[in-house]
Each structure stands twice: as C-alpha cells, then as structure tokens.
Amino acid sequence: MNYSMVKSLIWKDWYFQRQAILLALGGAAVxxxxxxxxxxxxxxxxxxxxxxxxxxxxxMTMIGNTIGERENQTLAFMMSLPISYVEYTTSKILGNLxxxxxxxxxxxxxxxxxxxxSPVIHGFFAFxxxxxxxxxxxxxxxxxxxxxxxxxxxxxxAMITGNLTLNIVGYLVxxxxxxxxxxxxxxxxxxxxxxxxxxxxxxxxxxxxxGAFFIQSRKxxxx
Amino acid sequence: xSDLSVEFDGVSKRYKYFSLExxxxxLPTGSIMGFIGANGAGKSTTxxxxxxxxxQDEGTxxxxxxxxxxxxxxxxxxxxxxxxxxxxxGAATLKWHMDFMRPIYPRWDQSYADELARRFDLKPQQKxxxxxxxxxxxxxxLLALARRPRLLVLDEPTTGLDPVAxxxxxxxxxxxxxxxxxxxxxxxxxTLDVEQISDQITFIDRGRIIDSDDKEVxxxxxxxxxxxxxxxxxxxxxxxxxxVGGSGRLPVLTTNRFEPxxxxxxxxxxATVQAVDTMTLEEIFVANVxxxxxxxxx
Numbered sequence: 001m002n003y004s005m006v007k008s009l010i011w012k013d014w015y016f017q018r019q020a021i022l023l024a025l026g027g028a029a030v031x032x033x034x035x036x037x038x039x040x041x042x043x044x045x046x047x048x049x050x051x052x053x054x055x056x057x058x059x060m061t062m063i064g065n066t067i068g069e070r071e072n073q074t075l076a077f078m079m080s081l082p083i084s085y086v087e088y089t090t091s092k093i094l095g096n097l098x099x100x101x102x103x104x105x106x107x108x109x110x111x112x113x114x115x116x117x118s119p120v121i122h123g124f125f126a127f128x129x130x131x132x133x134x135x136x137x138x139x140x141x142x143x144x145x146x147x148x149x150x151x152x153x154x155x156x157x158a159m160i161t162g163n164l165t166l167n168i169v170g171y172l173v174x175x176x177x178x179x180x181x182x183x184x185x186x187x188x189x190x191x192x193x194x195x196x197x198x199x200x201x202x203x204x205x206x207x208x209x210x211g212a213f214f215i216q217s218r219k220x221x222x223x
Numbered sequence: 224x225s226d227l228s229v230e231f232d233g234v235s236k237r238y239k240y241f242s243l244e245x246x247x248x249x250l251p252t253g254s255i256m257g258f259i260g261a262n263g264a265g266k267s268t269t270x271x272x273x274x275x276x277x278x279q280d281e282g283t284x285x286x287x288x289x290x291x292x293x294x295x296x297x298x299x300x301x302x303x304x305x306x307x308x309x310x311x312x313g314a315a316t317l318k319w320h321m322d323f324m325r326p327i328y329p330r331w332d333q334s335y336a337d338e339l340a341r342r343f344d345l346k347p348q349q350k351x352x353x354x355x356x357x358x359x360x361x362x363x364x365l366l367a368l369a370r371r372p373r374l375l376v377l378d379e380p381t382t383g384l385d386p387v388a389x390x391x392x393x394x395x396x397x398x399x400x401x402x403x404x405x406x407x408x409x410x411x412x413x414t415l416d417v418e419q420i421s422d423q424i425t426f427i428d429r430g431r432i433i434d435s436d437d438k439e440v441x442x443x444x445x446x447x448x449x450x451x452x453x454x455x456x457x458x459x460x461x462x463x464x465x466x467v468g469g470s471g472r473l474p475v476l477t478t479n480r481f482e483p484x485x486x487x488x489x490x491x492x493x494a495t496v497q498a499v500d501t502m503t504l505e506e507i508f509v510a511n512v513x514x515x516x517x518x519x520x521x
Contacts, residue, residue, distance in 0.1 A: 077312075
C-alpha cells in the first residue's frame, strides 16, 4: 500500500470539500446555539437540525468526492495516477470518514455535554451515544453503496434508507427493555443492553466497509 | 530487460454487446504507434486494459516490464496518459494540478511544465473550468509530459480540437519524440494526425487487430492500380488484391502487396496499367476495414 499516495488523495478530497465542511460546521454551530438558547422547543429543533447537518455533510462529501468524480469525468485523471484500485478505495473510505468522523465526534461531544449539564435529561446519555453511532452506520452504508454502485441514484437511496432506518432504530431503541427504563430519568446509566447495541452497530460498520472493500477488490472495470 | 514497452498476448475482454478478441500487440521501446480504428472499434478498451483500468478476461499484458493489471501502480509511475474523456478538476487551477502532481512523480520537471504553459499560452492561475476545450487538452498534455514519462498513452487527444490547437498539440508531441527512449501510443480515428507522428501503425476494427506494421511498409505496399481492359480480357489475378472497384473495362484494383513487377504482369495479361496511385493512410485504413468486413460476411 502506497500510504503517501493515499494521503495525497485524501488531502485532495478535503481540499475540494472545504466549503461543504465549513458550511456544515457553521450549521452545527447555529444548531448548538438553538439548542442552548432556544429553551425547550429550541432543544428539539436544534437537535433535529444537528442530525440534518450531520447527515448532510456525509452525503455532500460522498457524492462530491466519489460520485462527482465519475460524473465529471475526473476519475480517468485520478486513475491515471500511480495508484491501484485498492489504494483508491482506501483513500475514499478513509477520506470520507476523516471528513465525517471529526465532525461527528464534535457533534456527539457537544450533545453529550448538553446532556451532562442538564440533569433532567441525564437519562438520554446512552440513547444519544447509540443513536450517534447509528448515524455513523448510516454514513458507512452510504459510503459503501456509493463506492460499489458509483451511482448518485443508489447513493441517495442509501442515504434515504439510512435516515428512515435512523427513525425506526430510534423508536426501537427507545422501547427496548434495558434502555427505556432509564431514558427519561435524571441519572446517567449504562448497561449491557447498551453495550450489545453498540457492538452490533460497530459490527455493522465493519461489515459495510469490509464488504465494500471486498467487492471493490474484485471489480474488473473501473472506468 | 525487454525492449518492448507494451506487450499484449492473446488478450480478450468480453462485454454484452462488444468483445475484444485475441489481441496481440507489441510496442518496441522508442517507437510511436498510431492506433487507428473507427468509433467503437475497441481502441479505448485496449488502452484501458493497457492502463490497468479494465481487467482482461484472458491473455497477458506487460507494460514497461510490469504485469498488468496487478502492477498497475508501479507501471503508471512511468506512464503519461491523456484521453479524450479525461477531465481535470474544474474548480482547481492548472497550478493546483501541477502542485498536486509534483510530489507524486520523481521525475516531474517543473521548468518543462512552465515552458509548456508558456508555449501553450496557458495561465497556471486560471481555473480549469474557465478554459476552452483546446486549452483543457493542452493542460492535460502538459501534466502528462511534465512527469517525463517513459510511455505516453494518448487516447484520441486531438478529438474536438480546432485546427490551430490540433497543430499545436501535434507539434508538441513531435517535440516530445526527440527523446528516443520515450514510447508513444497514439489512438485516433483521424488518420492524418496519426500519419504525421507515427512510425508504426495498427488498425483495429470490431474488437480485432486487423493489421499492424511500420508506417512506411503500409504506404509502400498499398497501391491502387487503374487498368484499361480490352473487351476480351478479364481482370488479372494479382497477389494481395483486397478490393476491385471501378467499372467493367476500367477496373481499379487495390492491393496490399504491391510490387513494381505487377505492372508488367498486368501488361503481359493484356491489361493496360493507366496509373499506379499511392494511397493515404486513411484510404489504406478504409480499404483494410472494408475488405475484412467483406471477408467476414462472405
């Protein structure tokens, strides 16, 4: 693996997505502002905005970096560089995650901080972590589908599926015994149910990214 | 070390509606091969296999001593590639592209890149999306040449260029040929462009290589013989005749194995050779394709 080449490709993707990243950071800052200063309705609106901004940045970077290269015919230029398709795939997965994860971590840390400073919603702690990781799962689903299909339509479908799944998972997690009992309490709790859910989510992430890598390595036509 | 820069041996690639069959192709180091075929003949597929971007179903491909597609990353370090459907990043400047590529290629020659930018009248600070088609092709060519590649692969680079830009691009390619160790594969359906710079010619049609030889050999061995036949004389049977045109008593024979002795042979058989016409590469290509297609349908 030529890591220096992978690094160059990631840097390139960051460079072309810098406006989207700044826009999303701005959106996140506004959302936090609404959450902090908007009272009870602001908390809900701000949270929805935060999730929207988080999903938006993952979609924008994936479509811009990967699908856009095919649509704008810059993929041929990229693939003329001394890289293998494994290095290309690695750079796309890492590149998209390195744009998304710091942002996602910031949003997660902010959300947890908000929960921690408001004793009445301490019970949301485990739920917030599980749902934040679910957003990461949705992002990985979109990255995997985008890379494998190289199609905007399929990528958008994956994004919609991820969002719908997020709502369903949110509802289910909130009603799972072991989670729902402490959800509206004022104490922070963590139990084996929460751990199992997190393990399942990370296993899904590994499966999605590993599967995308496996399929990509078996592809025969890249352009 | 092999003196072949490109070596295809029995390469096949099959799609639903098109297949490349049993391609044998050898490109000696330092040569310039014109790769000619109609649209959809298989030029781009062959080139993509050469670049490792498409994997062959059968056969072996070696490029600069590297097995393809397995060692494509190492091979591409020494390849400059420009294709008609290749685009640079519109939101970035030419300078950005040069800065991006410089650390990737150990032999990157910035002074040559700057010189090419001047000769092509390109402004490095200008964004690619603001360039005309001709300027974009020149920019791509600049980026391919400045990496000082051992092999230059050009897939229809002159398509869509205006005559002035075409002459400039071809001129720069010819200047690049001064380096005797550089090998060039130049694909086009424009035989005039290919004829200007190539020393070897390969014709491809419907996924098969139909002929490959030195350009001069092609130009020497292909002729059109314009005959006058007396009423009782039939068209003489000559070697290598691929096409018989003209009218009954004024036939025109196209041969791919012309020898001066053919003229006296025709005279001996009672026919008068009115003229022996040389053929352009385009005429040779078209006659070659037609004769092959007729043989296949016969």
